[in-house]
Amino acid sequence: MYDTIFSMELPVGEHIKLLRNRISNTEDIKNSSRMSIVTGIHGDEMEGQYICYELTRRIENERDKLKGVVDIYPAVNLLGLDNAIHTIPKERLDMNHIFPGSPDGSMMERVAYALIEDIAGASVCIDVHGSDIFTRESLQVRINEEFAAGLMEYAKLMPANLIWKNPCPSVAASTLVHSMNCIGVPAFTVECGVGNTINTKYGDRIVDGIFNVMKYFGIWEGEAVHHDDTPVCDDSSIDFMRADKAGLFINSMNKFGRVKKGQCIGKIIDVNKNEVVQEIIAPNDGILFTVREFPMVYEGALLARILVQEVEK
Amino acid sequence: MRQVEVFRIKSPYRDDMVVHGYTFGKGQEAACIIGSMRGTEIQQTYICSQLVKRLVELEHNGNISANKKILVIPTLNPYALNTSRKFWGVEDEDINRAFPGREMGKTNERIAKRLMDYVKDYTFGIQFASFYVDGEFMPHVRMMDTGYQNTSLANLFGLPFVVVRKPQPIDTTTLNYNWQNDMTAAFSVYSGYNETINEERAGQSVSAVLRFMTRMGILRYDCLSGYISHVINEESLTNVYAGKGGILRRLKDIGKEVKYGEPIAEVIDPFVGEVKETVIAPTDGIIFFQQREPLVNESDVIYRIVRRIHE
């Protein structure tokens, strides 16, 4: 059952809403550990939708093991989701660039503000993203460099392929997780898959990780799901491979994982001349964790990311 | 006038996107003027085209000062203009959120970097910019409060207002913010329109830029002295919000004086035509910004008012 946390009237017979599904066996919310799962900030990212369902289903199966509060916010950018648009449809603004929002700003700034107010005081917050339609991502936890030290032990509970300490200086300050960390709620992002699709394998792993986090905070009494150690990296340990030429990107990699120095990741074809204009060659041994999905590329388009070394275990 | 190629982006199928600049005079790089970065900035493109036309005449008549060079770049984003997109490319990236840019970054970051490299030695940087919601402004010059800004220079455009904005984190990726340093003084000029052309306002913007360049000794040219600008901080503007969603009926126009308590807009029920809400002026003042879209959400800004000043 979803509660409406915040609502604003649209011009023609409809309201935009911020919805929350609260699952709890106690009325004493204030004195309980509380986890907030947020998704749908980007309207073309679908894994989160599956996770809302699957997480709820698994909790309901063993409801008596739930000792705290789980709050699920499934559709923060409601109109973006409904239109399969990454951004806020009308203004074309990235909703993850408007936090902490404002109580007297634009409609979506007010939604952002209402979300922050509602999460405030939670034990932990996880913002579930999928990738956009342009790149395919393996399962990653992304944490702001600034708060990395405090977040690492929670991030390691997720069975991810990678934990990425991501500085992104200008943009990071306007994200949900940054705003939450600033008010003392440990928050991180998970990222996986490709836009407008659901990869249930990633979805199930994220839900496993969410149960591990719940267990850590005493919200769940079930068993933790064991997983291998996750490599940790920052920008300096990643090869970013970008298109030098415009054309059609043809991917040679059918899966993520180990690549050898010199291995071909893909090529760019000039569609007018029918020739290969760029071969994308791994410059180092490493682990491929991002690859271009959308074939049409301009100079600068991201084609692949390869983890070359870990910064710590 | 000399046409120069600022940079070029190749496409799989389309004609290359060639960004052209037009230079006037020779020598010290005095003023660089930039038009549209978004495909919705049609008025901005138009203003630059009219400025180029005027500068051709002025150069012909020997009105460009010795050892002064002017560069005008009417648009950085012809592709978006041609396809009615707001941002750049299929990935829909805003060029004006990519500064200072990176040589090996995303396409929009590369565009930003190439532009910055090309224009970095100019003493004055002027950009015709737009706001993210479609609305109409009083003509003004906008500066970021970076610590380097000089509002007395902004006054020399002779537009009615100078607005100083305290930068938010996201502003640090705009051209204006990155241009504004101890070497370049950066100004954004808002003519008040985007997707429609307003000839009068375009003419006013062209005159403002010519006036500024005359006062800085870049042009030798007689022009009217314009307004003595009223300097305001953006946060001192009073926002007036719609309290309900519906069809907006504005009762006051941009630039007009309003009195505290006076009805200034109505929100109409889209089904039965009744007035759902009468919006009241929360202060005396002058309307500085007005929403132009006919449909409003609850909480949309309908007007922004400069408090306690009179016509």
Ligand SMILES: [Zn+2]
């Ligand atoms: Zn996302």
